[in-house]
Amino acid sequence: MQAVDLAQASNIITWNRWFLTVLGLWPLKVNQPLFIFFSAYMTIYCIMGVGHLIKHFNQPEHIVANLTDNVLFTMILGKMLICRRSCEIMAKFLKAIESDFLTETYSSIQEKMAFLYYNHIALIFVKVSMSLTAFSATLYYLRTFFENWRAIISGNFSYELPYPVHPFFEIKDTHTYICICIYLMLAVPIIICGYAGPDAFVLSMTLHICGQFAALSCKIDNLLKDRENYQRHVTSIVSRHHHLITLAEILENNFNMIFLQQTLGTVFLLCLSLYHIIANSEYGDGTNVIAFMLYTSCVLSTILAYCYIGECLITESAGLRDAFYNSNWYNNPPSYTKLLSICITRSEKPLILTVGKFCTLSLNTFTIIVKTSMAYLSMLRNFM
Numbered sequence: 001m002q003a004v005d006l007a008q009a010s011n012i013i014t015w016n017r018w019f020l021t022v023l024g025l026w027p028l029k030v031n032q033p034l035f036i037f038f039s040a041y042m043t044i045y046c047i048m049g050v051g052h053l054i055k056h057f058n059q060p061e062h063i064v065a066n067l068t069d070n071v072l073f074t075m076i077l078g079k080m081l082i083c084r085r086s087c088e089i090m091a092k093f094l095k096a097i098e099s100d101f102l103t104e105t106y107s108s109i110q111e112k113m114a115f116l117y118y119n120h121i122a123l124i125f126v127k128v129s130m131s132l133t134a135f136s137a138t139l140y141y142l143r144t145f146f147e148n149w150r151a152i153i154s155g156n157f158s159y160e161l162p163y164p165v166h167p168f169f170e171i172k173d174t175h176t177y178i179c180i181c182i183y184l185m186l187a188v189p190i191i192i193c194g195y196a197g198p199d200a201f202v203l204s205m206t207l208h209i210c211g212q213f214a215a216l217s218c219k220i221d222n223l224l225k226d227r228e229n230y231q232r233h234v235t236s237i238v239s240r241h242h243h244l245i246t247l248a249e250i251l252e253n254n255f256n257m258i259f260l261q262q263t264l265g266t267v268f269l270l271c272l273s274l275y276h277i278i279a280n281s282e283y284g285d286g287t288n289v290i291a292f293m294l295y296t297s298c299v300l301s302t303i304l305a306y307c308y309i310g311e312c313l314i315t316e317s318a319g320l321r322d323a324f325y326n327s328n329w330y331n332n333p334p335s336y337t338k339l340l341s342i343c344i345t346r347s348e349k350p351l352i353l354t355v356g357k358f359c360t361l362s363l364n365t366f367t368i369i370v371k372t373s374m375a376y377l378s379m380l381r382n383f384m
Helices: 002-009 011-022 032-055 060-085 087-096 109-147 149-154 174-185 187-223 230-283 286-325 334-347 363-383
Strands: none
Touching: 002 011, 002 109, 011 109, 011 187, 032 060, 032 187, 060 087, 060 187, 060 230, 087 230, 109 187, 109 286, 174 187, 187 230, 187 286, 230 286, 230 334, 230 363, 286 334, 286 363
């Protein structure tokens, strides 16, 4: 039964591979032409977004609408570039964790269950976040057509695009309008795979490390009671501890800029999307209210998940300290005591994820983000 569960645990890798492969960003098999194509598409989109912003610079409501969409698309482009830069090191990371899905890696059921707990959380997040993002992105794209459905049927409608962008030419006929809408439709899968895909990958890999720390705590409790093979067990545990620290530092060093842009972006996107919900509810526009509620849910759930995994990493890495201390390390020969005391000392400083090296990613950070966003929302409502 445990072997089956561990085999299924590797599904988290499969799910991540599906979505990152779409953009050519799967670390073990990078598709450079595909990545260049989507990067070029996103760059052109952002340029058209800036054009729309410049054109409507004196109209506050258009500026708000523009930033609501284009801050998100800028974040997606940033995530894609960061992921591409990190592909080589993350390929080594994925190779390093392959053995974690093998039954023989674990010496007890407690270790397996500790790991599977975090694996299950990661799998739930990937499935829910991808489904929510897919539904939200699709509805958000179609909302303009839902609003203008009657006008579209009668043939008397303005050429309002699904996203606030200004093409490099004027739209003067229906054929051109349809072509631009089809072009913009490509943004939907990019949002799904480019926004939620990198998030799911980073989150699931961090939770994987948390699960391994939890399993190591169980291993310490079990193995250090075996006095006959004490030296071998101590060496194995110290080596494993160092290995997990290295993996956690890889994630921190390569993705702290994603955490930074996600944090800053969430402050503005949460403020802007909530403003749209309030404004559209006053006008009785149900379609837009639902679309922006889903939009807000995606943004809020993503930053909450980031803060949650940061908290989990702190908790599990610091939890090793108690596991080492409870092993009666001080009653052992000096050579072993020295090794374990070094591990205890290292565990005093928990591993963390940071927001661009500025502050720690934790649940306390989440409350600060929400409070800051609400303050900006209050200012925006007074201004508008």
